[in-house]
Amino acid sequence: xxxxxxxxxxxxxxxxxxxxxxxxxxxxxxxxxxxxxxxxxxxxxxxxxxxxxxxxxxxxxxxxxxxxxxxxxxxxxxxxxxxxxxxxxxxxxxxxxxxxxxxxxxxxxxxxxxxxxxxxxxxxxxxxxxxxxxxxxxxxxxxxxxxxxxxxxxxxxxxxxxxxxxxxxxxxxxxxxxxxxxxxxxxxxxxxxxxxxxxxxxxxxxxxxxxxxxxxxxxxxxxxxxxxxxxxxxxx
Amino acid sequence: xxxxxxxxxxxxxxxxxxxxxxxxxxxxxxxxxxxxxxxxxxxxxxxxxxxxxxxxxxxxxxxxxxxxxxxxxxxxxxxxxxxxxxxxxxxxxxxxxxxxxxxxxxxxxxxxxxxxxxxxxxxxxxxxxxxxxxxxxxxxxxxxxxxxxxxxxxxxxxxxxxxxxxxxxxxxxxxxxxxxxxxxxxxxxxxxxxxxxxxxxxxxxxxxxxxxxxxxxxxxxxxxxxxxxxxxxxxxxxxxxxxxxxxxxxxxxxxxxxxxxxxxxxxxxxxxxxxxxxxxxxxxxxxxxxxxxxxxxxxxxxxxxxxxxxxxxxxxxxxxxxxxxxxxxxxxxxxxxxxxxxxxxxxxxxxxxxxxxxxxxxxxxxxxxxxxxxxxxxxxxxxxxxxxxxxxxxxxxxxxxxxxxxxxxxxxxxxxxxxxxxxxxxxxxxxxxxxxxxxxxxxxxxxxxxxxxxxxxxxxxxxxxxxxxxxxxxxxxxxxxxxxxxxxxxxxxxxxxxxxxxxxxxxxxxxxxxxxxxxxxxxxxxxxxxxxxxxxxxxxxxxxxxxxxxxxxxxxxxxxxxxxxxxxxxxxxxxxxxxxxxxxxxxxxxxxxxxxxxxxxxxxxxxxxxxxxxxxxxxxxxxxxxxxxxxxxxxxxxxxxxxxxxxxxxxxxxxxxxxxxxxxxxxxxxxxx
Numbered sequence: 001x002x003x004x005x006x007x008x009x010x011x012x013x014x015x016x017x018x019x020x021x022x023x024x025x026x027x028x029x030x031x032x033x034x035x036x037x038x039x040x041x042x043x044x045x046x047x048x049x050x051x052x053x054x055x056x057x058x059x060x061x062x063x064x065x066x067x068x069x070x071x072x073x074x075x076x077x078x079x080x081x082x083x084x085x086x087x088x089x090x091x092x093x094x095x096x097x098x099x100x101x102x103x104x105x106x107x108x109x110x111x112x113x114x115x116x117x118x119x120x121x122x123x124x125x126x127x128x129x130x131x132x133x134x135x136x137x138x139x140x141x142x143x144x145x146x147x148x149x150x151x152x153x154x155x156x157x158x159x160x161x162x163x164x165x166x167x168x169x170x171x172x173x174x175x176x177x178x179x180x181x182x183x184x185x186x187x188x189x190x191x192x193x194x195x196x197x198x199x200x201x202x203x204x205x206x207x208x209x210x211x212x213x214x215x216x217x218x219x220x221x222x223x224x225x226x227x228x229x230x231x232x233x234x235x236x
Numbered sequence: 237x238x239x240x241x242x243x244x245x246x247x248x249x250x251x252x253x254x255x256x257x258x259x260x261x262x263x264x265x266x267x268x269x270x271x272x273x274x275x276x277x278x279x280x281x282x283x284x285x286x287x288x289x290x291x292x293x294x295x296x297x298x299x300x301x302x303x304x305x306x307x308x309x310x311x312x313x314x315x316x317x318x319x320x321x322x323x324x325x326x327x328x329x330x331x332x333x334x335x336x337x338x339x340x341x342x343x344x345x346x347x348x349x350x351x352x353x354x355x356x357x358x359x360x361x362x363x364x365x366x367x368x369x370x371x372x373x374x375x376x377x378x379x380x381x382x383x384x385x386x387x388x389x390x391x392x393x394x395x396x397x398x399x400x401x402x403x404x405x406x407x408x409x410x411x412x413x414x415x416x417x418x419x420x421x422x423x424x425x426x427x428x429x430x431x432x433x434x435x436x437x438x439x440x441x442x443x444x445x446x447x448x449x450x451x452x453x454x455x456x457x458x459x460x461x462x463x464x465x466x467x468x469x470x471x472x473x474x475x476x477x478x479x480x481x482x483x484x485x486x487x488x489x490x491x492x493x494x495x496x497x498x499x500x501x502x503x504x505x506x507x508x509x510x511x512x513x514x515x516x517x518x519x520x521x522x523x524x525x526x527x528x529x530x531x532x533x534x535x536x537x538x539x540x541x542x543x544x545x546x547x548x549x550x551x552x553x554x555x556x557x558x559x560x561x562x563x564x565x566x567x568x569x570x571x572x573x574x575x576x577x578x579x580x581x582x583x584x585x586x587x588x589x590x591x592x593x594x595x596x597x598x599x600x601x602x603x604x605x606x607x608x609x610x611x612x613x614x615x616x617x618x619x620x621x622x623x624x625x626x627x628x629x630x631x632x633x634x635x636x637x638x639x640x641x642x643x644x645x646x647x648x649x650x651x652x653x654x655x656x657x658x659x660x661x662x663x664x665x666x667x668x669x670x671x672x673x674x675x676x677x678x679x680x681x682x683x684x685x686x687x688x689x690x691x692x693x694x695x696x697x698x699x700x701x702x703x704x705x706x707x708x709x710x711x712x713x714x715x716x717x718x719x720x721x722x723x724x725x726x727x728x729x730x731x732x733x734x735x736x737x738x739x740x741x742x743x744x745x746x747x748x749x750x751x752x753x754x755x756x757x758x759x760x761x762x763x764x765x766x767x768x769x770x771x772x773x774x775x776x777x778x779x780x781x782x783x784x785x786x787x788x789x790x791x792x793x794x795x796x797x798x799x800x801x802x803x804x805x806x807x808x809x810x811x812x813x814x815x816x817x818x819x820x821x822x823x824x825x826x827x828x829x830x831x832x833x834x835x836x837x838x839x840x841x842x843x844x845x846x847x848x849x850x851x852x853x854x855x856x857x858x859x860x861x862x863x864x865x866x867x868x869x870x871x872x873x874x875x876x877x878x879x880x881x882x883x884x885x886x887x888x889x890x891x892x893x894x895x896x897x898x899x900x901x902x903x904x905x906x907x908x909x
Contacts, residue, residue, distance in 0.1 A: 112584070114701075114702075142700070
């Protein structure tokens with residue numbers, strides 16, 4: 001196996017840290033190999049969802065942007081996708097840009113905001129939902145105040161906290177946030193022309209409707225390969 | 237007949253705790269040719285040196301091996317001692333038992349055996365050493381000072397006042413450096429310009445100082461006392477002799493929207509400009525990158541307006557050559573900005589500024605004429621947050637060191653702000669307050685207690701804009717790491733002090749060493765703080781490490797006194813460890829065949845041709861000859877000589893071969909001889 005795609009940011013961070021520690025520590029590697037009764041090479045490249053989309057979807061000639069995702073979006077990386085920076089070496093830890101660039105490539109307009117890597121409450125989703133409501137509320141507040149139509153997430157845990165816990169978030173914040181949380185593959189899939197139903201857009205707790213209506217009004221552009229839009233973006 | 241004395245030093249516990257020095261001394265006493273072998277706790281001390289001197293006299297030694305620390309540390313000490321006892325100093329050598337043995341090995345028999353080997357090698361070498369005489373070279377009594385900030389100004393004035401000529405080279409159009417940008421200075425709050433500008437004028441008017449502004453060092457050759465430098469005088473695009481500095485051109489220039497470097501980008505300047513009104517020299521320079529004439533080919537308004545017809549668009553750069561005896565590097569520092577700290581939004585939010593920008597906002601000569609107005613909308617900021625250690629002491633950001641000056645200038649900034657905006661709130665986020673210095677701690681206490689600056693111990697994690705306010709998110713670690721959020725109108729980052737742009741390139745031109753952060757390295761951090769490892773080149777100010785004004789000035793005076801000391805001699809003695817081409821008896825005269833491969837390979841152009849003639853002038857042979865004034869003893873020619881006709885004095889083939897053989901010839905049973 002050469003590459004391993006890890007769509008969950010927490011799993012991605014843990015696996016990368018594990019791989020790095022095993023690589024540096026031959027004794028630990030030997031010990032683990034003994035426990036699992038398997039050879040441990042640690043040569044598998046671990047990909048997060050952004051790297052995967054960038055490499056295997058948007059740079060592929062077959063994939064064409066059929067319906068540009070022309071919405072203002074807040075790219076939310078969460079706390080684990082870029083940390084610890086020493087080991088992941090994936091993007092700037094405090095102000096990552098990879099997802100923003102990827103969103104531009106599918107026609108979206110990423111906003112500049114301050115909560116890209118703040119914590120959503122993560123695992124407290126089970127034990128301390130009040131904390132999740134407070135932390136996630138701050139994220140949604142900044143995104144909505146800066147005019148984002150949707151929060152794009154790259155972590156299933158963030159997704160569930162921002163979407164599933166919305167009622168409690170709204171209650172805590174004393175205001176109603178209507179912007180949906182969309183997993184990054186849904187946004188990319190939508191731009192590639194995959195029907196909403198297939199993308200599960202109808203199965204959110206917070207209805208994904210605002211963005212969909214707007215998209216209908218947008219002039220349908222001729223289908224262009226994603227790789228080409230990327231070049232245009234670069235030129236611009 | 238060799239009569240070698242061996243002296244083993246314990247270096248306190250540095251060597252003594254790891255190597256059995258007594259055993260080394262005993263064993264080495266048995267090496268053929270060694271007539272005296274002792275060990276002592278501190279050989280470099282006065283009694284230690286006396287042991288060497290006495291032994292030389294009493295035992296009639298004709299060679300000495302001191303087994304102690306690195307020769308870089310104490311070779312001159314022991315050679316001087318040997319010379320005082322009447323022995324040629326080059327017959328005294330050091331075996332390095334500290335860096336090469338005790339510091340790098342565990343205690344044990346093998347370590348002691350290695351120490352014995354190291355001494356044995358040197359004994360064999362010293363047996364073959366010849367007395368050498370030092371080379372005398374003249375001293376050019378002119379100093380070159382690189383950088384016209386406060387350190388360079390101080391060094392230049394001190395050297396010039398000692399009666400020596402000084403060439404001061406400054407990269408920017410005016411001298412003054414960063415100090416000229418400052419509003420007021422800690423810990424006395426006296427106006428920076430008021431104390432600096434008289435010095436700048438003094439430099440310009442001093443008969444012993446030649447000032448080259450808007451100039452850079454092009455190249456350097458030579459050695460201590462005898463450097464040859466080339467200085468590139470960049471074209472100012474005007475005839476300096478004709479220009480009176482009336483400034484008419486700067487008022488008429490149509491392109492006035494260029495960020496002003498002197499105001500740290502907060503104000504604007506025209507394309508033809510004088511950096512600031514008190515500039516020395518007060519002559520403008522055309523910024524060719526932004527000038528309409530240079531970029532688009534038309535305009536020439538300054539030429540038309542100039543009453544003295546001083547504008548010269550086609551003026552080329554000029555190369556000035558000079559001979560100097562000593563050099564002071566005082567090229568200063570810079571601060572780290574931009575996307576180094578994306579979470580603080582510097583460059584993104586106009587009201588997040590760095591220390592220099594705040595100095596300009598607080599300065600009477602700044603873009604706001606000293607009124608506290610924030611850059612975005614010119615409003616008076618009601619709440620200002622100062623962040624100390626913005627980059628410093630942060631391994632994750634790549635700067636592990638403390639920038640040293642920030643604690644003090646942050647206290648000063650907060651104080652100045654409170655003095656200007658009485659109802660304003662000032663917060664300082666800090667890690668520790670490092671206020672070591674005369675009147676420094678008292679100054680910080682004054683900021684806190686008298687001027688009511690709120691000091692919050694903790695780091696700021698993020699700054700973002702919300703409803704026209706800058707939200708500063710941080711933690712108060714003295715209140716149990718409680719999260720703190722401050723709605724600020726302006727944020728001042730005490731960004732890390734870093735090496736100046738081009739420091740690495742300059743270091744390579746001058747052959748001086750620099751550290752991982754590209755600050756120039758002193759010869760010894762404690763005992764030789766103003767010297768570099770290159771003889772005749774000295775350091776002053778923040779080019780060595782971040783420093784405040786008092787320290788920079790002190791170091792500059794230190795460097796100046798070193799230069800004055802150097803110039804107090806008419807001749808310098810150099811170590812005679814240089815290459816020589818051998819001479820043999822006629823009819824061969826020399827084994828040199830005159831191929832001159834050495835000449836092409838010599839990096840110092842030290843190889844000349846010598847014609848050997850008979851008494852009546854008939855040419856017998858042309859051989860290579862080494863100019864002892866130029867040779868640096870690098871040995872390149874020795875390695876390339878095909879007939880093995882060149883040797884380095886003190887490191888001849890014969891000596892090095894003997895060293896290797898001493899190591900190879902020892903069998904297991906003569907480990908202990």
